[in-house]
Amino acid sequence: MKIATIADRAVLVIDGTVVDIAAASGDRFGPDPLSVYEQWDAFAEWASGVGPGTEPLDEAALGCPIPNPRQVFAIGLNYRSHAEESGMAVPEVPATFTKFPASLGGPFDDIEVTEPMVDWEVELVAVVGRRADRVAEADGWDHIAGLTVGQDISDRALQFAAGAQFSLGKSRRGYGPMGPWVVTTDEVPDRDDLALGCSVDGETVQDARTSDLIFSVPQLVAELSAVLPLLPGDVIFTGTPAGVGVTRNPARFLAPGQVLETWVEGIGTIRNTCR
Ligand code: ZN
Numbered sequence: 001m002k003i004a005t006i007a008d009r010a011v012l013v014i015d016g017t018v019v020d021i022a023a024a025s026g027d028r029f030g031p032d033p034l035s036v037y038e039q040w041d042a043f044a045e046w047a048s049g050v051g052p053g054t055e056p057l058d059e060a061a062l063g064c065p066i067p068n069p070r071q072v073f074a075i076g077l078n079y080r081s082h083a084e085e086s087g088m089a090v091p092e093v094p095a096t097f098t099k100f101p102a103s104l105g106g107p108f109d110d111i112e113v114t115e116p117m118v119d120w121e122v123e124l125v126a127v128v129g130r131r132a133d134r135v136a137e138a139d140g141w142d143h144i145a146g147l148t149v150g151q152d153i154s155d156r157a158l159q160f161a162a163g164a165q166f167s168l169g170k171s172r173r174g175y176g177p178m179g180p181w182v183v184t185t186d187e188v189p190d191r192d193d194l195a196l197g198c199s200v201d202g203e204t205v206q207d208a209r210t211s212d213l214i215f216s217v218p219q220l221v222a223e224l225s226a227v228l229p230l231l232p233g234d235v236i237f238t239g240t241p242a243g244v245g246v247t248r249n250p251a252r253f254l255a256p257g258q259v260l261e262t263w264v265e266g267i268g269t270i271r272n273t274c275r
Helices: 033-038 040-047 080-085 137-143 217-225
Strands: 002-006 009-014 017-020 072-076 095-097 122-128 144-151 176-183 195-200 203-209 235-237 259-264 268-273
Touching: 002 033, 009 033, 033 040, 072 217, 122 195, 122 217, 122 259, 137 144, 137 217, 144 235, 144 259, 144 268, 176 268, 217 235
Parallel strands: 072 235
Antiparallel strands: 002 009, 002 176, 009 017, 072 095, 122 144, 122 235, 144 176, 195 203, 195 259, 259 268
16 A cells, blocks of 8 residues: 655555545545544555545655654664764664654655755655554564655754754755655565665665664664654654765765655655755
């Protein structure tokens, strides 16, 4: 099942068509994208019986699949390869920060590049379905509704200003493009081992697999939900592998006019132009 957002309304994407969830369900679910996750079990059961619609999918119309999450978790240094290139020790607990929700963007939105040190970070993003409160790792996946593709765009200067302020440095306008949709885990080849990467103007700069995550998705659900409840529709940016721009020699950063493409196997590709 693929769940997307068009004009702020939750839709199902089925065989190249779009089905408006509120219209098709007689207002039982939607149109608010968050409401789908708040009633996840009932929604998933209803949606499993929905067939293709009559309206063809226009990819350019897709917005951020979860434009209004209550909580956004993001994990730093969650791939050994990225910890090594950063010269940082591999963390013993997830290095957690937030991307403020107003920084999230759509899968084909422009990225505002107004600063000299704007960097890319491909990430697998997990979306919470069932509320998770003190959940064991073995049950972690049961609380995830689906997965999407994310970019944890980072202004490295702001990120390390005033010591370190990851949350602000990763929350400029449009710094969290996501999408193109949320895919349920039954539709990906292997939810624990997906290829992911990104390219700048067609040159691949990150290429890895999620099986290399230090803290896997179910481990993150366990670790985070031990601290506070994870709410339906919350998103977890799970961290980036090696290949970011700041650790290159010489360092490389995004510039206006460049096109950033970001993909995760079995989910899709998002494309963002730097302006
Ligand atoms: Zn990141």
